[in-house]
Amino acid sequence: MNTILHLDRNENLYGPAPKCFEVLKNISEEELSVYSRDFARGVKSKLSERLAADFGIPEQQILLSEGSEDMLKQAVHCYLKPGEKILAPKQSWWYYQKVADEVSGITVNYALHEGEAAYSYDVDQIKALCTSHSPRVVLIASPNNPTGNSFPDVSFETLMQSVGDAVVILDEAYWGFNGQTNDHIASLVEKHENLLILRTFSKYFALAGARIGFAAAGKGLNHLAKFASRYLGFNRVSEALALAALDSSAYYHQISENMKADRQKYYELYSRFDGFQCFESDANFVLVKIPAELKSPIQQYLTHNGIAVKFFSEPDFADHMRITLGTVNQNRRLLKLLDEFLSVWKTHGVPA
Numbered sequence: 001m002n003t004i005l006h007l008d009r010n011e012n013l014y015g016p017a018p019k020c021f022e023v024l025k026n027i028s029e030e031e032l033s034v035y036s037r038d039f040a041r042g043v044k045s046k047l048s049e050r051l052a053a054d055f056g057i058p059e060q061q062i063l064l065s066e067g068s069e070d071m072l073k074q075a076v077h078c079y080l081k082p083g084e085k086i087l088a089p090k091q092s093w094w095y096y097q098k099v100a101d102e103v104s105g106i107t108v109n110y111a112l113h114e115g116e117a118a119y120s121y122d123v124d125q126i127k128a129l130c131t132s133h134s135p136r137v138v139l140i141a142s143p144n145n146p147t148g149n150s151f152p153d154v155s156f157e158t159l160m161q162s163v164g165d166a167v168v169i170l171d172e173a174y175w176g177f178n179g180q181t182n183d184h185i186a187s188l189v190e191k192h193e194n195l196l197i198l199r200t201f202s203k204y205f206a207l208a209g210a211r212i213g214f215a216a217a218g219k220g221l222n223h224l225a226k227f228a229s230r231y232l233g234f235n236r237v238s239e240a241l242a243l244a245a246l247d248s249s250a251y252y253h254q255i256s257e258n259m260k261a262d263r264q265k266y267y268e269l270y271s272r273f274d275g276f277q278c279f280e281s282d283a284n285f286v287l288v289k290i291p292a293e294l295k296s297p298i299q300q301y302l303t304h305n306g307i308a309v310k311f312f313s314e315p316d317f318a319d320h321m322r323i324t325l326g327t328v329n330q331n332r333r334l335l336k337l338l339d340e341f342l343s344v345w346k347t348h349g350v351p352a
């Protein structure tokens with residue numbers, strides 16, 4: 001059994017709601033032996049129907065996938081042709097560029113602004129790049145990984161007015177950890193035909209192992225809707241787990257409240273030590289800029305204490321660590337270790 005505490009992978013370590021385990025225990029032979037697709041009623045499945053009802057959009061505009069990685073890949077493979085451009089955040093998930101490379105697309109990066117307290121989107125820069133590059137796909141991550149900042153709601157319309165015919169992919173994989181609601185979904189996909197909003201059950205709902213995600217799609221994305229459809233449906237067990245998770249809002253709400261409180265504890269810890277910057281985050285992780293000389297000692301110290309946090313190979317984050325928020329107890333354990341390490345460093349320099 002691996003005893004390392006993995007706070008480096010942005011999983012939700014609280015685990016899925018108890019109702020998910022009941023569903024697993026009680027799933028019947030009959031349920032397992034039939035396809036999940038709901039042929040008779042002309043909808044994809046109970047899950048797509050439920051999501052459509054929750055969001056207040058037609059079922060046809062909910063697309064199901066094996067996690068949001070899968071939907072991202074399908075969307076990029078559908079719309080980005082060799083030599084066409086995709087506009088994506090520079091300080092972000094490395095995988096965006098990989099998927100664009102798979103189809104020989106050209107990635108044009110826009111930079112996020114590094115502020116004192118938080119990173120932010122520079123909407124004017126994105127608009128200018130849309131004008132000069134006419135990208136086929138524009139990617140926005142909200143909250144963004146690893147910086148944790150969200151795209152400002154108030155700027156979304158301005159952005160959409162400047163993207164022309166581009167397909168806009170709004171990756172909301174880290175939705176929910178800071179009290180975000182679903183209120184924006186219906187009006188956005190109603191108004192913007194080429195908008196695809198990615199969601200997953202991996203993060204907020206703690207079902208990464210079930211590989212289930214979905215998207216809310218604008219009406220103009222028929223090509224993707226056809227491409228993503230599965231004649232025989234999706235994984236019935238994963239769908240049942242997802243439905244149980246949707247029925248467990250109180251459980252997940254409590255997790256997001258705990259995360260809000262624990263993020264504050266990280267901000268507070270780092271504010272006591274010069275040379276550190278812990279950026280405000282809306283997600284289940286925080287990004288911390290650390291003095292370069294401490295990178296390797298912190299890494300060794302945490303490894304020695306059985307905790308893995310994320311250090312990066314990308315130059316933008318050479319002197320950063322990203323800490324996934326675990327449970328309250330796990331966070332307490334790491335906060336205590338960091339506090340001890342940093343207190344020694346403050347008085348005596350790098351601990352031996």
Ligand SMILES: Cc1ncc(COP(=O)(O)O)c(C=O)c1O
Nearest residue numbers: 067068069093145173200202213
């Ligand atoms: C920004 C972002 N989007 C999407 C995903 C994909 O998650 P999943 O495929 O589990 O839904 C990840 C995974 O870490 C991510 O960091």
